[in-house]
Amino acid sequence: MSQFFTTEKATFHCLNFITVKSNALRKRADITVYAPSNEVEHVPLVILLHGVYGSHWAWAIKGNAHTTTQNLIENEQIKPMILAMPSDGLYADGSGYVQHKTADYERWIIEDVINVIKEQYPQITDKSPIFIAGLSMGGFGALRLGAKYPSVFSAFSGLSSITHFNQIGEFVTDFNQLQNDTLEKDGVLEWILKNKDIIPPFRFDCGTDDILIEHNRQLHNELKNNGIPHIYEEYKGGHTWEYWAEHLTDTLLFFNKHLD
Numbered sequence: 001m002s003q004f005f006t007t008e009k010a011t012f013h014c015l016n017f018i019t020v021k022s023n024a025l026r027k028r029a030d031i032t033v034y035a036p037s038n039e040v041e042h043v044p045l046v047i048l049l050h051g052v053y054g055s056h057w058a059w060a061i062k063g064n065a066h067t068t069t070q071n072l073i074e075n076e077q078i079k080p081m082i083l084a085m086p087s088d089g090l091y092a093d094g095s096g097y098v099q100h101k102t103a104d105y106e107r108w109i110i111e112d113v114i115n116v117i118k119e120q121y122p123q124i125t126d127k128s129p130i131f132i133a134g135l136s137m138g139g140f141g142a143l144r145l146g147a148k149y150p151s152v153f154s155a156f157s158g159l160s161s162i163t164h165f166n167q168i169g170e171f172v173t174d175f176n177q178l179q180n181d182t183l184e185k186d187g188v189l190e191w192i193l194k195n196k197d198i199i200p201p202f203r204f205d206c207g208t209d210d211i212l213i214e215h216n217r218q219l220h221n222e223l224k225n226n227g228i229p230h231i232y233e234e235y236k237g238g239h240t241w242e243y244w245a246e247h248l249t250d251t252l253l254f255f256n257k258h259l260d
Helices: 065-074 105-120 137-148 165-170 175-181 188-194 213-225 241-257
Strands: 007-012 015-022 027-034 045-049 082-086 130-135 155-159 202-207 231-235
Touching (some): 007 105, 015 105, 027 065, 045 105, 045 137, 065 082, 065 241, 105 137, 130 137, 137 155, 137 165, 137 188, 137 202, 155 241, 202 213, 213 231, 231 241
Parallel strands (some): 045 130, 130 155, 155 202
Antiparallel strands (some): 027 082
C-alpha cells in the first residue's frame, strides 16, 4: 500500500513527471525524474535541489541534468543513476528547504521524495545509495540536509551554495515573512560540526565571479580550521545556469567515487 493518498505520474520524452500529495507539506508537490535505461537493482538515487524562483523542472530544462547524466553513463564515467528533481514546495520565492510552522519543507525532501521514488521505481531499494546536491538555495539545502542527516545520504555536494539561512535574504523579496514562518534559521557549518564524527563525504564549489564566493570561501576556511575533511573547488564563472550545467559533472563524478 502506498504511503501517499494520491500519486500521478506521466512521461514526456525521456523525463517522468510526478505529482504527489506530500505528507510533510499537506498539499500536492512535483518531482521531475530521469531514469536511464538498462538499470539494475539497487541503482543510486541522486536528489537535485533547485534555487530560489525555480521549480522541479529547472535542473532538467535549464540545466540539462538528464543529458549530462546520460552522457556520463554512456561514456562509462559513472554507473547508472536515477535523478530526482523535486520542487522546494513552492513557498513564496523559496522555502529554504527547512521546517516551517505550517509545512515541513525539510521532511518533504528527506522522507517524501525518497519514499515516492522507491514506490515508483523498483530499481531504487533500501540498499540504493542516496546522494543529494543543489545550487544556490538548493546548495544550502543539500549541504545542510546532508550534514544534518548523515545516515540518509552517502555523500552530498553544493554548487554556488548559500551557506547560512540569513543569506537567503539577499535573494527574496519577503525575507522577514520567511524568517517568521520558519522554525530553524541555522547554517551549514553548525550541522557539519555537530555531526563531524559521522559526516559522509562532501564537496562544494563556486564560481570566482559568483556573488556567494566569499561565503563559500569562509565556509571552506572554517572547515579547514576545524579539521573537517572536504573538497572545495573554484572555477571561472558566476551565479548562472551556464556554470551549474557545466559543473554538475564534477558532482556526479564525485558521487560515483563513493558508490562503495
